[in-house]
Amino acid sequence: MKALHARYPFLAAAREAVEEAEVDLTELIREEAVVARATERVTGALCEGSIGDPHRSTRVELLSYPVARVLVSLVDERICTRKYARAEANRAISQFGAARGAAADLKSDRTERLALADLLSEFDLASAITEDETGYRVAVGTYLTLASDVWGDQWRLVNRTLADGEVFIERAELHTLLEEAIAQRVARGLPLSVPEALAEPLETEVEAVRETLADLDLTREIDTVVPERFPPCMKALVDSIQQGEHLAHHSRFAITAFLTSIGMNTDEIIDLYMVNSSFGEEMTRYQTDHIRGETSPTEYTPPSCATMQSYGDCVNKDDICEDVIDESHPLNYYEHRLEQADEDELVDWREENGDGETAQP
Numbered sequence: 001m002k003a004l005h006a007r008y009p010f011l012a013a014a015r016e017a018v019e020e021a022e023v024d025l026t027e028l029i030r031e032e033a034v035v036a037r038a039t040e041r042v043t044g045a046l047c048e049g050s051i052g053d054p055h056r057s058t059r060v061e062l063l064s065y066p067v068a069r070v071l072v073s074l075v076d077e078r079i080c081t082r083k084y085a086r087a088e089a090n091r092a093i094s095q096f097g098a099a100r101g102a103a104a105d106l107k108s109d110r111t112e113r114l115a116l117a118d119l120l121s122e123f124d125l126a127s128a129i130t131e132d133e134t135g136y137r138v139a140v141g142t143y144l145t146l147a148s149d150v151w152g153d154q155w156r157l158v159n160r161t162l163a164d165g166e167v168f169i170e171r172a173e174l175h176t177l178l179e180e181a182i183a184q185r186v187a188r189g190l191p192l193s194v195p196e197a198l199a200e201p202l203e204t205e206v207e208a209v210r211e212t213l214a215d216l217d218l219t220r221e222i223d224t225v226v227p228e229r230f231p232p233c234m235k236a237l238v239d240s241i242q243q244g245e246h247l248a249h250h251s252r253f254a255i256t257a258f259l260t261s262i263g264m265n266t267d268e269i270i271d272l273y274m275v276n277s278s279f280g281e282e283m284t285r286y287q288t289d290h291i292r293g294e295t296s297p298t299e300y301t302p303p304s305c306a307t308m309q310s311y312g313d314c315v316n317k318d319d320i321c322e323d324v325i326d327e328s329h330p331l332n333y334y335e336h337r338l339e340q341a342d343e344d345e346l347v348d349w350r351e352e353n354g355d356g357e358t359a360q361p
């Protein structure tokens with residue numbers, strides 16, 4: 001088993017390496033280190049959008065991947081599968097990008113690296129994606145397949161340069177499309193049909209993942225809109241909207257996903273956004289429906305605190321962020337603030353503004 005396989009366990013070569021090792025899954029799921037790492041991959045994907053740091057053992061790291069797929073299959077929740085696949089893809093493409101950068105800087109050591117040509121070939125993309133002097137050209141059918149689930153206006157075909165059946169993309173955008181290809185590969189075939197002999201020994205781990213999922217689901221069932229109790233980061237984004245500031249894509253995604261997660265529908269969010277004249281209704285409706293999963297295969301959840309921090313959207317942190325929710329998730333903050341309030345303090349913004357006029361929280 002090579003380190004390269006552990007870094008990219010979705011590769012056909014990695015699967016062959018596991019098969020050649022004649023690993024017995026029923027024995028593997030009794031290996032504590034493998035199961036612990038597999039569980040970490042899945043719960044990390046749910047909580048942080050990350051599968052966590054690789055295990056120091058190449059064997060444990062690689063073999064935890066098929067066990068994680070078994071866990072995801074036993075949990076058998078669409079949101080779990082999607083978040084897990086996305087986290088695996090995100091880790092893989094981050095490593096791929098870092099390795100390419102190191103090679104370009106001539107910092108290359110004897111570590112075996114995955115070449116771009118290998119990755120394109122792995123996904124049968126070699127003839128559909130070609131490089132030119134400014135970036136890459138992608139066959140339109142391939143583009144639509146890979147970009148359909150990527151959030152952001154810039155990915156809509158109508159906003160792209162298209163010529164001779166090819167879409168032009170910048171170099172940085174290629175990694176986004178490859179990440180989509182990897183996520184689709186990881187999710188392919190899930191949920192697996194898992195025999196009882198594998199399911200029974202993994203009951204504790206499956207229950208742990210379900211509890212993690214339940215915590216997140218609980219917050220999504222809040223259906224209460226009390227802006228005074230929003231976390232500081234979301235309050236700041238709402239303020240920016242109210243002041244007519246332009247929000248970066250990641251910021252607009254974060255606030256829209258947060259608002260949908262606490263029960264606001266598309267029309268209510270449009271009412272909020274239309275306060276700012278730079279938000280056209282048609283575009284806002286498209287983005288909101290996409291995030292809510294109405295026009296996309298994914299119901300997006302808002303970013304975790306870690307992701308908010310990495311994009312510079314975590315601002316005005318307070319004691320609750322640091323001492324109560326441990327900088328975990330903005331929805332956890334909001335849920336905590338709602339739990340702390342008396343019932344009569346919780347006046348829903350939609351009830352206060354139910355006259356159909358554009359209103360401001």
Ligand code: SF4
Nearest residue numbers: 231233305308314321
């Ligand atoms: S710690 Fe989390 S909840 Fe608090 S401001 Fe930052 S992102 Fe928001």
